[in-house]
Amino acid sequence: MVLMIGLSLIKVGIIDFGGGYSAKSSGTFGNYENIGIGLLVLLVVIGFNCCQNALLRMGGIAIGLIVGYVVALCLGMVDFSGMQNLPIMTVPVPFKYGFSFDLHAFLVAGVIYLLSVLEAVGSITATAIVSEQAIKGMNIPHA
Structure with a gap:
């Protein structure tokens, strides 16, 4: 990736x-x-x-x-010519370009997120097994 x-x-x-x-x-x-x-x-x-x-x-x-x-x-x-006619300060306008929610894009992103989480957990588990570290319990030294 x-x-x-x-x-x-x-x-x-x-x-x-x-x-x-x-x-x-x-x-x-x-x-x-x-x-x-x-x-x-x-x-x-x-x-x-x-x-x-x-x-x-x-x-x-x-x-x-x-x-x-x-x-x-x-x-x-x-080139600063594009900034000549702009005000010094502006207030942002919420939803200036509208608001839309695409369920399909949300579902695709959700699936990709879940796959990334599973990949990360699998990689950490495999690394822990190969290095003979415990994969259960708190085994992290406190700083």
Whole structure:
């Protein structure tokens, strides 16, 4: 399951690395600026992932995104024109787009949830049996 999710995200990663869908439509996909920022973000994330400090290691992705955004801002690649006519603050409108409940989608999601729970319980039980750990009772050390 994790492999399928990872494989399905390869295309998204490559498109974002090259500049995204807007770069594809404007003809700037894969130019040096986009590839350079993508490489910079990748190197920052990998660099912070190698840190000994757990906080820096966990925040590596967020730090990489911030560094990439700041560099894109300095290069003039960020466009704020869509925000010119917007109010500074708005109040969210509940159910602005309507409310619907799809029973079929709920049932499918419920079945997938139950199968995931069964898979997790089976994996934990099999791991406990193979490692000769008790599968009944509280066997977790208290911190």
